[in-house]
Amino acid sequence: xxxxxxxxxxxxRGIATRALAGGHQVRLVDRTAAKAENLAMELSDDTGGTATxxxxxxxxxxxxxxxxxxxxxxxxxxxxxxxxxxxxxxxxISNPVDFTTFDSLVVPPGVSAAEExxxxxxxxxxxxxxNTTFASTLVAGEVDGRxxxxxxxxxxxxxxxxxxxxxxxxxxxxxxxxxxxxxxxLEAFQFLVMTMQDRLGLGWSSAVKILP
Numbered sequence: 405x406x407x408x409x410x411x412x413x414x415x416x417r418g419i420a421t422r423a424l425a426g427g428h429q430v431r432l433v434d435r436t437a438a439k440a441e442n443l444a445m446e447l448s449d450d451t452g453g454t455a456t457x458x459x460x461x462x463x464x465x466x467x468x469x470x471x472x473x474x475x476x477x478x479x480x481x482x483x484x485x486x487x488x489x490x491x492x493x494x495x496x497i498s499n500p501v502d503f504t505t506f507d508s509l510v511v512p513p514g515v516s517a518a519e520e521x522x523x524x525x526x527x528x529x530x531x532x533x534x535n536t537t538f539a540s541t542l543v544a545g546e547v548d549g550r551x552x553x554x555x556x557x558x559x560x561x562x563x564x565x566x567x568x569x570x571x572x573x574x575x576x577x578x579x580x581x582x583x584x585x586x587x588x589x590l591e592a593f594q595f596l597v598m599t600m601q602d603r604l605g606l607g608w609s610s611a612v613k614i615l616p
Contacts, residue, residue, distance in 0.1 A: 405429070407428050407430050408430075408470070412436075412443045415497060415534070418537070418540070420432065421574075422545060422571075424455060426572075428570065440457030442457070444456050471487060472495040473494065475498070477510070484528055487528060490527055494525075494531070495531050496521050497533065499595060500591060516590075518532040530559075530584065531557070533555070535587075545575045551575055551576050552576045556568060557583065568580075
């Protein structure tokens with residue numbers, strides 16, 4: 405299948421690596437075309453797969469089976485508005501963390517970033533996925549010889565199965581977390597994991613604030 409990834413950062417690299425490992429074609433879309441093109445070239449060289457890059461979302465999404473929003477919240481709200489109402493599957497990977505303090509989520513209580521993004525394009529078949537995986541482990545595809553778990557939440561079972569296939573093809577293990585509202589717990593869970601990285605000695609980011 406054709407997998408379009410919006411963004412050209414570390415998570416885009418990780419997800420693209422898994423998609424290419426699964427034999428899928430990858431299109432990278434970024435506001436800076438050169439950034440997407442350079443990453444596509446690196447990925448093609450590293451994996452032997454087919455990756456292309458550009459800056460046009462319309463061109464990148466045309467004919468794609470899956471569009472992955474590999475952008476920080478709330479940028480996904482704007483991107484999904486630009487997608488066709490009938491687009492088959494859209495994946496939100498974001499975690500709505502206040503990155504200035506690492507001390508809270510920026511969505512209101514009782515709602516997830518995924519639900520807010522889905523509301524911007526009611527016709528999109530949105531799946532929450534990949535928000536509990538780190539970019540570096542996605543590139544490797546495993547930790548200590550074990551495949552990564554990828555939690556999926558969606559109100560559309562068909563869309564969820566499409567993403568599950570993408571996950572399995574990349575050597576990972578999809579886990580059905582239920583309806584899209586379960587994204588609330590997935591985002592809160594990953595927020596907790598982020599705050600604990602330095603404390604656990606995993607060094608996710610030197611900018612993570614250690615809570616008292």
